[in-house]
Amino acid sequence: MVQYDLVIRNGRVLDAESGFDEISDVGISKGVIERIAQNIDPSDATDSIDASGQWVIPGMIDTHVHVANASDLGRIRGLGLQMVAAAGATTVIDLGGSMDALVAGITARGSGVNVGSLGYLKPGETVPEGRLSPDMILDIVGTALEAGSLGIKLWGGYYPFTPDETARFISTANSLNAYVAYHVGTTETGSRLDGLREVPALLGSTGRVHVAHINAYCRGSILPIEQEIHEALEIIDDLRDQIVSEVHLAKPNFTLGKCDEDGNVLADVVGNCLRLENYEPTDEGIRAALRDGYASTVEETRIGLVLVSGERSVELFDAGNTDVPMSFPVNNATTAFQLTTARNSSNEFVIDAIGSDAGALPRNVNIEQAMRLVRFGGLEPLELVLKLSLNPAKMIGLGSKGRLSEGKDADITVIDPEAGSASYSFVAGEMIMISGRVVGSGGTILTTERGEKTVKATGIPYERVDLTQAMMYAGRD
Ligand SMILES: [Zn+2]
Known part of the structure; x- marks a missing residue:
């Protein structure tokens, strides 16, 4: 009999509220955690995932x-x-x-x-x-x-x-x-x-x-x-x-590079970061810090935004008229x-x-x-x-x-403790991420x-x- 939409099997289930920390199965139906128990029969579920060796957390x-x-x-x-x-x-x-x-x-x-x-x-x-x-x-x-x-x-x-x-x-x-x-x-x-x-x-x-x-x-x-x-x-x-x-x-921190008409940085945070390494709190100070690799800005690539420094980052800073995201390793x-x-x-x-x-x-x-x-x-x-x-x-x-x-929303993140990163996530029982792929x-x-x-x-x-x-x-x- 199909009772669950999904069973996450054999994971180390961790719940901070109750202190529960056991290898267990999690049965989910209609977006809710219906049952946490050992040996839920996968044939009772429409879908099942083997989480052996992984952590299953809220x-x-x-x-x-x-x-x-x-x-x-x-x-x-x-x-x-x-x-x-x-x-x-x-x-x-x-x-x-x-x-x-x-x-x-x-x-x-x-x-x-x-x-x-x-x-x-x-x-x-x-x-x-x-x-x-x-x-x-x-x-x-x-x-x-x-x-x-x-x-x-x-x-x-x-x-x-x-x-x-x-x-x-x-x-x-x-x-x-x-x-x-x-x-x-x-x-x-x-x-x-x-x-x-x-x-x-x-x-x-x-x-x-x-x-x-x-x-x-x-x-x-x-x-x-x-x-x-x-x-x-x-x-x-x-x-x-x-x-x-x-x-x-x-x-890395993130802040805004925007400078006023006289070239002075507007954000307090940028000024502090520049002064920490003896750069002037000005657009020229930012350019020098970008060239030296102390400051970075971001650029969109296929995998999302990435940090860039060096000449390319100065081009981006100038193209954005100083109003670009900035990052310092502070x-x-x-x-x-x-x-x-x-x-x-x-x-x-x-x-x-x-x-x-x-x-x-x-x-x-x-x-x-x-x-x-x-x-x-x-x-x-x-x-x-x-x-x-x-x-x-x-x-x-x-x-x-x-x-x-049991009874809580089936919002779950599965962590691979070997890799130290998330391997799956679910919102209301629906998978939204697998191995970093959304x-x-x-x-x-x-x-x-x-x-x-x-x-x-x-x-x-x-x-x-x-x-x-x-x-x-x-x-x-
Ligand atoms: Zn913030």
């Missing part, structure tokens, strides 16, 4: 990707959706995107992954230039929600607001139960440790926020790196009930390791999740790097699942994802009640998320 959820920036409306439309699926993700959050670009991306090159978006706040585009009143801020956050976004992303390191405006954006998002992510930095601080130091004052005693990529603020620009790591962990642990956070594990591996594995005095992880800050950027390495940490002994296998699946699901308030147990299409948009009408009108499938259940509001348990 679908990897990446709470920090970039798949649909407004500037992606051009030729790289949707490419990031392919790249995240190739790396084993089943659900992603576009941390500062445009719903129009997301809809266009899913239509053009959807990979079957679930995607939620946070509206980006950029003066002159989504936000008026000049000072913002509380009413204007309420209107801006409401507009993002109505468009279908889960909330907002404050891009402090790039488009800083005053501390008052920043605090108001956070408290307004909180009052609307919207998701709010913050890349630190205001007009008074930067995308550095000083930006993180400012967070307690911005939140007061009640504010809640997702602080993005903690490692990006520990690059040694204010104190020696070890001290920056220590202080960052202290700040985050002190605000444990108010902050959720992630760290990424890739060496993310410190020690920092990534320490932040990922750090625990507080109650033996809880200080930082909740691993997020790639990738997507359309060529560094979707969550699984590869986390598997290296497991091999080294820095993370136990179930802790890897906690950081890649369960905590990210909790961060978004997705009660039926991030868990591999076979899924379309996608499901995660939205809130306020965005439902707009998203429904796009014709793209959607799922309504209740953000009162998100970790920043509901807590960790």
Whole structure:
């Protein structure tokens, strides 16, 4: 009797919520995990996959990707959706995107992954230039929600607001139960440790926020790196009930090369990276760093975006009129390791999740790097699942994802522990990736009640998320 649509057989099934870690079969029907047991008869299933020697984990959820920036409306439309699926993700959050670009991306090159978006706040585009009143801020956050976004992303390191405006954006998002992510930095601080130091004052005693990529603020620009790591962990642990956070594990950072008419770099991050290696924070400094191979930009190839440096990259920089993605090898591996594995005095992880800050950027390495940490002994296998699946699901308030147990969504990532990378992934029981090759299409948009009408009108499938259940509001348990 055919009872299951799919059985994944003989894998090492890992579920961080229950602590389950056994060789088992997983029977899936109608997009849901129906049974986890040994010796499910493959003849009871329409399809079956032998996962012997592999790890079967709840679908990897990446709470920090970039798949649909407004500037992606051009030729790289949707490419990031392919790249995240190739790396084993089943659900992603576009941390500062445009719903129009997301809809266009899913239509053009959807990979079957679930995607939620946070509206980006950029003066002159989504936000008026000049000072913002509380009413204007309420209107801006409401507009993002109505468009279908889960909330907002404050891009402090790039488009800083005053501390008052920043605090108001956070408290307004909180009052609307919207998701709010913050890349630190205001007009008074930067995308550095000083930006993180400012967070307690911005939140007061009640504010809640997702602080993005903690490692990006520990690059040694204010104190020696070890001290920056220590202080960052202290700040985050002190605000444990108010902050959720992630760290990424890739060496290259990504930023924007854009310079003003006098040739001065606009992004704080680019200036910091250039100064670290004694280059001028100007277009000429960028060209020199590109020629020397310290800086890179990206170019699209058949396998996705790749990093380029040298003369070719200077051509691309000039062809793009300086407004091109830039990358510097500034993310410190020690920092990534320490932040990922750090625990507080109650033996809880200080930082909740691993997020790639990738997507359309060529560094979707969550699984590869986390598997290296497991091999080294820095993370136990179930802790890897906690950081890649369960905590990210909790961060978004997705009660039926991030868990591999009966009745939960059949979003599953299979990892080959020898290769240290994802070998298959499934969304709602449908295979979307095999051996790095994306076979899924379309996608499901995660939205809130306020965005439902707009998203429904796009014709793209959607799922309504209740953000009162998100970790920043509901807590960790
Ligand atoms: Zn980012």
